[in-house]
Amino acid sequence: MANRNLRDVFWDEIYNQAESNQKIMIVSADLGAMSLDKFRKNLPGQFINVGIAEQNAINVATGLALEGYRVYVYASAPFITLRCYEVIRQTIAMEDLPVTIVGQGGGFSFARYGSTHYNIEDIGSIRMLPNIRMYCVSDPTQTAILAQYTLKMSHPAYIRMDKLAPDCIYDEGQINIEKGFVCVGEECDTLIVATGNTVALALNAQSDLARMNIRCSVMDLFCLRPNVSELVTALIKYQYAVAIEEHTISCGMSSLLCEVVNDNEIHLKLKRLAVNNVDGYGEIHGDRSDIEKYYGITKESIVATVVGMKNGN
Amino acid sequence: MTVLKEAELIKKANEMRITVLKMMNSVGEGHVTSCFSCTEIVVALYYANILRYNPHEPQWADRDRFILSKGHACGILYAILADLGYFDRNELNRCSQNDSLLNLLLKRSVPGAEMTTGSLGIGFGVAAGMALGLRNAGGNSVVISLLGDGECQEGSIWEAAMFASQYNLNNLIAIVDHNNMSVTDFIQNTVGLEPIDKRWEAFGWAVQRIDGHNFYDITNALRGIHTREDKRPLAIIADTVKGKGIDFVSNVPLMHGAALMGKEFEEGLLCLVGDGQNGK
Numbered sequence: 001m002a003n004r005n006l007r008d009v010f011w012d013e014i015y016n017q018a019e020s021n022q023k024i025m026i027v028s029a030d031l032g033a034m035s036l037d038k039f040r041k042n043l044p045g046q047f048i049n050v051g052i053a054e055q056n057a058i059n060v061a062t063g064l065a066l067e068g069y070r071v072y073v074y075a076s077a078p079f080i081t082l083r084c085y086e087v088i089r090q091t092i093a094m095e096d097l098p099v100t101i102v103g104q105g106g107g108f109s110f111a112r113y114g115s116t117h118y119n120i121e122d123i124g125s126i127r128m129l130p131n132i133r134m135y136c137v138s139d140p141t142q143t144a145i146l147a148q149y150t151l152k153m154s155h156p157a158y159i160r161m162d163k164l165a166p167d168c169i170y171d172e173g174q175i176n177i178e179k180g181f182v183c184v185g186e187e188c189d190t191l192i193v194a195t196g197n198t199v200a201l202a203l204n205a206q207s208d209l210a211r212m213n214i215r216c217s218v219m220d221l222f223c224l225r226p227n228v229s230e231l232v233t234a235l236i237k238y239q240y241a242v243a244i245e246e247h248t249i250s251c252g253m254s255s256l257l258c259e260v261v262n263d264n265e266i267h268l269k270l271k272r273l274a275v276n277n278v279d280g281y282g283e284i285h286g287d288r289s290d291i292e293k294y295y296g297i298t299k300e301s302i303v304a305t306v307v308g309m310k311n312g313n
Numbered sequence: 314m315t316v317l318k319e320a321e322l323i324k325k326a327n328e329m330r331i332t333v334l335k336m337m338n339s340v341g342e343g344h345v346t347s348c349f350s351c352t353e354i355v356v357a358l359y360y361a362n363i364l365r366y367n368p369h370e371p372q373w374a375d376r377d378r379f380i381l382s383k384g385h386a387c388g389i390l391y392a393i394l395a396d397l398g399y400f401d402r403n404e405l406n407r408c409s410q411n412d413s414l415l416n417l418l419l420k421r422s423v424p425g426a427e428m429t430t431g432s433l434g435i436g437f438g439v440a441a442g443m444a445l446g447l448r449n450a451g452g453n454s455v456v457i458s459l460l461g462d463g464e465c466q467e468g469s470i471w472e473a474a475m476f477a478s479q480y481n482l483n484n485l486i487a488i489v490d491h492n493n494m495s496v497t498d499f500i501q502n503t504v505g506l507e508p509i510d511k512r513w514e515a516f517g518w519a520v521q522r523i524d525g526h527n528f529y530d531i532t533n534a535l536r537g538i539h540t541r542e543d544k545r546p547l548a549i550i551a552d553t554v555k556g557k558g559i560d561f562v563s564n565v566p567l568m569h570g571a572a573l574m575g576k577e578f579e580e581g582l583l584c585l586v587g588d589g590q591n592g593k
Contacts, residue, residue: 022449045449048480056438056472063442066428067450087469090432091439095421 003165007104009140010161011035013147014072018046024151025064029057029075031104036074055084061099062091070098070151076110077103077119077160085125092156093129100150100157106136106196107246109163111288115281119160123224124251126158134224135177136160136253138199139169142182142222149177162197169199169220180226183234185217190310191235192302193219193243195253202244205302214306221253232264240309241270242302246292249274271305273297314367315397317360322528326356330558331585332392332405337572340409343417346556346568348389350492350525351459354551355381355389357531358457359397363538365454368398371424377454378447380440383461383490384430385570387419399425434467436460437487441473444485444546455538457486463495466504471516474548478517481544486535487518489548490525492555496569513548525551559584 012035018024019042026039026047039047050057054075061071073080080103081088092099103122110117126134133155137143150157174182183191185206194202202218209216219234235241235257243254254272261268275295284294292298317325330352337343358364358379367373381390395402400414400423407413414423418431427443430436440458447454464470477485491509493500500506510520523530534549541547556563559581562573573581 025446048445050472050476051479053472053476055434055469056441056476059435059438059469059473060442060445060476062428063439063444064446065442066439067443067446069446086432087435090429090435094429 003167004140005033005163005165006137006140006143007033007102007161008035009143010102010147010159011039013144014151015039015043017151018043022046023069025069025071027057027061027064027071027073029054029073029080031074031076054080055087058084058087058091062095062097065092065097065099071100073099073101075101075103076117077105077122078117081119081122081125081158089129093132096131097156098154100153100159102159102161104161104163106160106162108288108291111286111291114285118281120247120275120277122158122160123247123253124255127224127251127256131155133157134160135222136196136224137162137222138194138196138220139166141168141170141172142175145172145175146177160196164197166197166200169203177223178227179230180223181219181221181231181234183217183219186215187237188215188217189239190214190216190306191219191238191241192216192306193221193241193253193257195221195224195245198244198246198297201297201299202302205299205306208299208303209306212307214310216306221257224253224256228260231260232266235261235266235268238268240306241268242273242305242309243270244273244297244302246297247274249276269309271309273301273305314362314365315360316362319528322353322356322360325360326352327558327585329356329389329392329396331582332396333388334573334578334581334585336388336392336405336408338574338578339406340417341572341574342570343388343572344385344570345388345572346562346565347383347385347461349557349559350553350555351383351386351490351551352389352557353526353528354459354488354490354531355386355393357528357535359393361528361532363532363535364457366425368425371399375452375454378427378440378443378456380428380436380443380456380458381419381426381430382436382440382458383433383464384419384436385461386459386490387417390419390426391415391423394423394425397425433461433464434469437470438473438476441477441482441485444477444482445480448482448484453484453539455484455486457488459488459490462489462491462493462500462506462509465489465506465509466495474513474516474518477546482546483541483544485546486538487513487546487548489550490553491550492553494555494564494566494569498566510550513550517545518548519543519545520548520550522550522552525553526557
């Protein structure tokens with residue numbers, strides 16, 4: 001049986017609750033999903049399509065939240081974060097309202113469409129806003145648990161949803177949303193930190209390195225506002241770390257790690273694999289793996305970086 | 314609810330202008346002229362049996378919602394909310410001081426305020442969301458949002474306008490304070506909005522155009538808003554004068570955001586105390 005798309009996993013969980021809770025509303029900026037067809041058909045009063053109008057999606061969601069609704073906004077990730085960034089700041093962030101923004105298309109999910117659809121500045125942007133929790137999911141189990149968690153949240157959230165339908169990585173017991181990350185692998189001195197789709201790259205690199213007799217752990221940092229004390233406790237076990245993400249090298253997950261390492265005086269040699277866009281995005285066309293190769297966000301880059309660090313580079 | 318007759322409304326408008334003038338003077342800045350263009354409108358909403366509200370229970374579920382989308386005019390709302398007993402009048406004298414309740418733009422934390430506004434183009438869309446939520450919940454509360462005409466240059470206003478008519482939000486009323494001015498200039502010299510009534514009509518709204526300083530016009534336009542049969546949302550284009558009440562600040566572009574200080578304050582106060590006829 002084919003894997004399920006992460007967004008369908010998420011929306012199915014929300015739908016199951018919405019059937020018996022009329023206070024759950026979906027506000028879509030003209031974005032659909034197979035799993036949302038049920039909402040449209042069976043719960044039409046709880047599914048609002050505002051059209052291609054992201055600012056209004058956030059404003060309408062805010063109004064609904066102020067009237068006591070639990071609101072989910074669904075839109076293309078680069079547009080719902082950056083097009084209406086200031087609107088998010090003024091409304092759900094500053095007012096600390098229980099609105100969850102589900103941004104479809106994390107990182108290079110829509111690589112074939114080119115740079116207009118790259119979503120590689122969202123983590124940095126949202127990280128600066130008050131109150132918003134942020135998640136980047138990698139696995140169906142994690143996504144389902146997160147969906148349940150958002151139904152009880154009293155704060156706003158942004159979920160960076162990848163387009164992929166990945167294999168299951170985790171059992172339910174491994175996921176603790178409050179903690180914000182999960183580690184896979186035995187104790188060793190080297191850590192690969194990933195988020196969202198790059199978790200799969202990290203796990204593949206972990207296997208390749210094991211064949212070279214280099215043991216690594218993989219940390220899936222799925223919450224971009226993790227429990228810092230838990231994160232510090234986890235990081236101090238390692239001497240070497242490589243962070244990999246489909247985000248600009250400024251302000252993303254790996255920058256978050258740098259801040260935690262610096263602010264907590266952790267002795268960790270940390271290298272980062274992310275998008276360097278200082279000189280623009282380049283005119284690279286192709287599928288996702290082509291774009292990832294161009295920016296060095298690959299399994300091979302992780303392996304080479306780990307080997308290099310171990311050799312003192 | 315406090316209900317006044319027309320002559321009392323005129324006096325109340327004058328009293329509220331004086332309160333705003335003094336408040337902004339004590340702060341040293343503020344949007345006096347933005348408040349004065351919509352004084353009669355906001356006074357009518359609260360004192361002419363239009364909005365349903367309860368100062369003793371600001372979050373009363375069946376209240377009507379007033380969203381001051383042009384948050385720059387919060388001074389007039391503060392004056393009225395204090396007058397009605399939403400909070401202590403002394404807060405007006407403490408505006409913008411350390412640890413004060415009030416600031417120069419509207420915060421939702423102020424009793425009686427529904428939404429933080431000041432970044433233009435946001436409050437109106439929020440009002441549309443509230444109208445949808447209230448309708449879905451089955452109540453008959455209405456949402457009235459006061460917009461600036463300059464604010465209507467924001468694209469998000471028209472996103473919300475399209476949305477409200479598509480969803481037949483006839484419990485949503487937009488009042489456009491059409492004072493013909495924005496920050497630096499007259500609107501027609503920046504990006505003109507006329508024919509503004511036709512534009513709202515084209516977006517699927519029922520439209521009325523009134524004199525925004527005439528209480529008869531304002532109350533007449535808002536009569537029956539809780540039992541509207543027209544499925545369309547209602548836009549009221551209220552023609553106003555920015556700075557109404559004090560001639561030497563009326564229609565003066567550079568007065569936006571300025572309080573009257575020193576001799577100008579004294580002269581402005583004399584204009585208002587002198588005749589008490591604003592609103593005619």
